[in-house]
Amino acid sequence: MIRQYSQKEFKEAFIAAKTKKQPFDSDVLQTVKHILDDIRNRGDEAVKEYTKKFDGLAAASLLVSKKERENAWNDVAPEVITALKKAADNIRSFHSKQLQTSRVMEMTDDIVSGQLFRPLERVGIYVPGGKASYPSTVLMNAIPAKLAGVKKIVMTTPARDGKNIPPVLSVAADIAGVDTIYKIGGSQAIGALAYGTEQIEAVDKIVGPGNAYVAAAKSLVFGDVGIDMIAGPSEVAIIVDESAHPPYVAADLIAQAEHDEKARSFLFCTSKALLAKTLEEVKRQCEELPRKDIAEISLANEGAAVLVDTIDEAFSLVNALAPEHLEIQTKNALHHLSKVKNAGSVFIGHHTPEAVGDYFAGPNHVLPTVGTARFSSGLSVDDFIKKTTYVYYSENALRQAAPYVETLAQEEELDGHARAVKVRLEQ
Numbered sequence: 001m002i003r004q005y006s007q008k009e010f011k012e013a014f015i016a017a018k019t020k021k022q023p024f025d026s027d028v029l030q031t032v033k034h035i036l037d038d039i040r041n042r043g044d045e046a047v048k049e050y051t052k053k054f055d056g057l058a059a060a061s062l063l064v065s066k067k068e069r070e071n072a073w074n075d076v077a078p079e080v081i082t083a084l085k086k087a088a089d090n091i092r093s094f095h096s097k098q099l100q101t102s103r104v105m106e107m108t109d110d111i112v113s114g115q116l117f118r119p120l121e122r123v124g125i126y127v128p129g130g131k132a133s134y135p136s137t138v139l140m141n142a143i144p145a146k147l148a149g150v151k152k153i154v155m156t157t158p159a160r161d162g163k164n165i166p167p168v169l170s171v172a173a174d175i176a177g178v179d180t181i182y183k184i185g186g187s188q189a190i191g192a193l194a195y196g197t198e199q200i201e202a203v204d205k206i207v208g209p210g211n212a213y214v215a216a217a218k219s220l221v222f223g224d225v226g227i228d229m230i231a232g233p234s235e236v237a238i239i240v241d242e243s244a245h246p247p248y249v250a251a252d253l254i255a256q257a258e259h260d261e262k263a264r265s266f267l268f269c270t271s272k273a274l275l276a277k278t279l280e281e282v283k284r285q286c287e288e289l290p291r292k293d294i295a296e297i298s299l300a301n302e303g304a305a306v307l308v309d310t311i312d313e314a315f316s317l318v319n320a321l322a323p324e325h326l327e328i329q330t331k332n333a334l335h336h337l338s339k340v341k342n343a344g345s346v347f348i349g350h351h352t353p354e355a356v357g358d359y360f361a362g363p364n365h366v367l368p369t370v371g372t373a374r375f376s377s378g379l380s381v382d383d384f385i386k387k388t389t390y391v392y393y394s395e396n397a398l399r400q401a402a403p404y405v406e407t408l409a410q411e412e413e414l415d416g417h418a419r420a421v422k423v424r425l426e427q
């Protein structure tokens with residue numbers, strides 16, 4: 001099942017190796033290029049054709065109507081609605097503390113400078129819906145946008161049954177404050193959001209995960225619109241010592257593996273006996289899993305277990321890997337937090353499975369993958385805010401600055417820049 005690697009082998013296979021960063025191949029890219037061009041040229045007509053072709057939905061309007069949104073509430077179990085509302089409260093509370101307001105950096109009689117914080121006007125949220133529905137992803141994407149003050153949040157997701165979107169996605173959208181929902185999936189959704197059609201107004205930024213077609217489309221429209229990130233397959237790295245419980249560790253490795261055949265679950269363990277027990281437990285638990293096939297493929301092809309001498313060695317490998325999720329299941333786990341340099345989100349102690357973060361705890365579950373946690377962060381309120389700097393100088397302040405500005409302008413041989421200062425001080 002999960003293969004064991006020496007530290008050296010692990011470094012070669014997962015860190016030094018030039019892992020493919022783009023989660024799509026050139027065939028997918030070509031298909032998506034064609035779809036995007038078609039949508040730019042033919043608008044709604046093309047969107048409808050692809051929606052019929054890929055999702056089996058043929059409809060005059062792809063908008064989820066007010067009536068459909070109201071009816072959805074009758075089709076979702078009360079306990080699911082309660083859980084969504086409770087999760088939404090936690091996500092809102094966590095993200096509300098990320099909010100920053102415009103700030104003044106300097107304020108004297110002669111100089112005022114600062115930063116204006118302004119929300120994006122229109123944001124598109126892609127919610128995957130090909131193989132499964134993810135209401136948690138609706139909350140994770142829409143709540144930070146709403147808190148940031150985005151004026152219009154437009155969500156798209158495919159109608160899996162060829163008719164309607166899953167009611168639970170519509171209910172989650174209502175709870176999170178989504179304004180408009182369209183029954184569109186894949187690259188045609190990304191194209192419609194990026195370029196606009198007769199029915200759909202273009203947005204300023206597109207966020208949310210999706211399959212290879214969605215990822216390829218997001219990479220191609222970037223520049224015309226903003227995007228959050230290109231999400232690759234999910235990952236978890238778990239650091240454990242002899243205090244860990246094999247059934248807990250195994251369950252968490254499997255929880256990530258059941259997402260996708262390409263998901264990556266890594267174990268770093270200081271105890272040989274515990275490592276062996278955990279791998280046995282993984283085998284046993286997989287047998288009971290409805291998504292056994294996906295998890296087994298993922299664990300066998302993409303998983304790795306590494307025996308380390310010390311916890312510090314485990315952190316050194318994990319920091320080089322920069323995983324999407326890191327779990328620390330050791331004694332005094334909180335004390336190790338300071339050793340984390342690169343990871344999307346960290347889950348600390350024996351009673352904090354990553355699943356609690358996927359749904360409920362408050363931090364965002366849209367996180368950097370395949371090593372990109374070295375230079376980027378998970379989705380947050382900041383993704384929906386633009387920061388504009390401003391400066392005011394009095395004549396006196398300009399006079400003080402003039403010699404320096406003119407010197408630097410001359411150094412760069414930009415006489416026009418120097419003149420823009422001089423001309424104001426000549427009389």
Ligand SMILES: NC(=O)c1ccc[n+]([C@@H]2O[C@H](COP(=O)([O-])OP(=O)(O)OC[C@H]3O[C@@H](n4cnc5c(N)ncnc54)[C@H](O)[C@@H]3O)[C@@H](O)[C@H]2O)c1
Nearest residue numbers: 054128129130131132134158185186209210211213365366
């Ligand atoms: N990182 C996260 O937070 C997170 C959360 C939820 C899901 N995910 C990931 O999102 C992905 C969801 O994938 P999915 O497929 O279930 O749903 P999806 O909604 O991303 O993709 C479905 C769409 O793909 C398009 N498509 C399918 N086959 C096509 C083809 N041959 N040519 C052109 N377009 C085609 C169709 O338009 C269809 O509507 C999974 O990999 C899952 O692990 C990630």
Ligand SMILES: N[C@H](CO)Cc1c[nH]c[nH+]1
Nearest residue numbers: 134136137234235358365
């Ligand atoms: N673990 C996923 C991100 O890697 C998010 C998710 C959604 N639902 C369940 N899990």
Ligand SMILES: [Zn+2]
Nearest residue numbers: 255256259358
């Ligand atoms: Zn998950």
